[in-house]
Structure formats: structure tokens, C-alpha cells
Amino acid sequence: MRFSGQREAKHTKIEIIPMIDTMFFLLVFFVLASLNIIDLRGLNLDLPPAAPNSPSVKKAEDVKLEIEIDKDGNKTLNGGAKQVPIKLAKGISCSADLYKLIDGQLGRPARPSDLEKVTVVISPDPETAHENVINAVDDARSAKIEKFSIR
Numbered sequence: 001m002r003f004s005g006q007r008e009a010k011h012t013k014i015e016i017i018p019m020i021d022t023m024f025f026l027l028v029f030f031v032l033a034s035l036n037i038i039d040l041r042g043l044n045l046d047l048p049p050a051a052p053n054s055p056s057v058k059k060a061e062d063v064k065l066e067i068e069i070d071k072d073g074n075k076t077l078n079g080g081a082k083q084v085p086i087k088l089a090k091g092i093s094c095s096a097d098l099y100k101l102i103d104g105q106l107g108r109p110a111r112p113s114d115l116e117k118v119t120v121v122i123s124p125d126p127e128t129a130h131e132n133v134i135n136a137v138d139d140a141r142s143a144k145i146e147k148f149s150i151r
Contacts, residue, residue, distance in 0.1 A: 059117075060106065060110070060113075060114035060115075060116075060117035060118055061117045062105075063102055063105045063106060063114075063117075063118045063119070064118075064119045064120075064121060065077065065078065065098060065101050065102070065105075065118065065119070065120045065121070066078040066120070066121045066122075066123055067094065067120060067121070067122045067123065067136045067139075067140070068123045068124075068125075069122070069123070069124040069125060069128050069132050069133060069136060070125050070128065071125040071127035071128050072090060072128075073090035073091070073128060073129065073131075073132040073135075074087065074088065074089055074090055075087070075088040075090075075092075075094055075132075075136060076088075077094055077097050077098065077101060086100075086101070090132070091135075093139050093142065094136070094139045095139045095140075095142045095143035096143075098120070098139065098140065098143040098145065099143060102114070102115070102118055112144060115143065115144040115145055115146075116144070116145075116146050116147075117147070118145050118147065119147045119148065119149070120140045120145050120147070120148040120149075121148070121149050121150075121151060122136045122137065122140075122148060122149070122150045122151065123150075123151045124136075124150070124151075133150065137150075
């Protein structure tokens with residue numbers, strides 16, 4: 001049997017937007033399903049208690065020392081609130097004491113690279129001789145400290 005008329009050839013189209021919607025739906029479904037499978041509990045740790053009085057290790061850039069010079073030329077080294085000031089008579093070098101103060105602030109022995117970053121502030125009395133200020137600068141330099149300022 002022969003049919004009259006030829007059949008029209010239809011061009012099929014694949015719509016991409018509904019396929020993208022379906023893929024996103026499947027992605028969301030599998031992500032949410034996998035989250036329910038994974039155990040989301042954290043890890044229990046027993047941490048030691050914090051010690052409030054222990055010296056914390058600081059960066060060398062944070063270390064600031066002060067050398068106060070009175071009118072007679074006596075020096076007082078201040079290394080911060082937690083350290084006792086060191087008093088030295090006129091003419092006594094303070095470079096060894098600077099090392100002690102730096103070690104105390106860092107919480108460890110100072111390395112040569114640390115000494116380059118430490119800052120020393122020299123606070124002379126207005127009545128003191130310039131010789132005493134120069135001696136304090138020389139003490140800081142003999143301790144390998146390169147950054148200092150004079151108030």
C-alpha cells in the first residue's frame with residue numbers, strides 16, 4: 001500500500017536550558033546527600049591551661065629598651081613593666097645588661113639578627129653632659145644594636 005504524500009522530515013532540537021536545570025538539581029541533591037553521610041563532628045582536644053605569668057616570645061621588632069641618664073651620668077636600664085630596672089654608675093658599660101634585658105623580653109637568647117631589629121631609646125637628663133649620651137650610644141653599638149633614638 002502506498003500512502004499519498006511524503007512525510008515531512010522534522011528536525012529535532014535538544015533544549016540545553018532544561019538540561020542545565022536538571023544537572024544543577026542533581027548536583028544539589030548529591031551535595032546535600034553527601035553532607036548527611038559525612039560525620040560532621042569536630043575533634044576533641046585536651047589543651048593545657050594558659051599560664052598568665054609566663055613570658056611570651058615576641059618578635060625582635062617589638063623589643064624596646066630605654067637607657068635613662070641622670071645629670072651625674074648614672075644610667076638606668078628599663079626593659080619593660082615586668083623587668084626590674086638596672087642601675088649602673090657613671091662610666092660602667094651597659095652592653096652586657098642590654099643583652100640580659102633583650103633575652104628577658106624575647107623569652108629566649110637573642111640572635112645576632114634579633115639585635116639588628118631591637119630599638120633602644122636614650123633618655124638623658126637635660127643637665128647631663130654630652131659625653132654620657134655618647135657613652136650610652138657606644139654601649140648600644142657595642143651590643144650590636146643598630147636602631148636607637150635620643151629623646
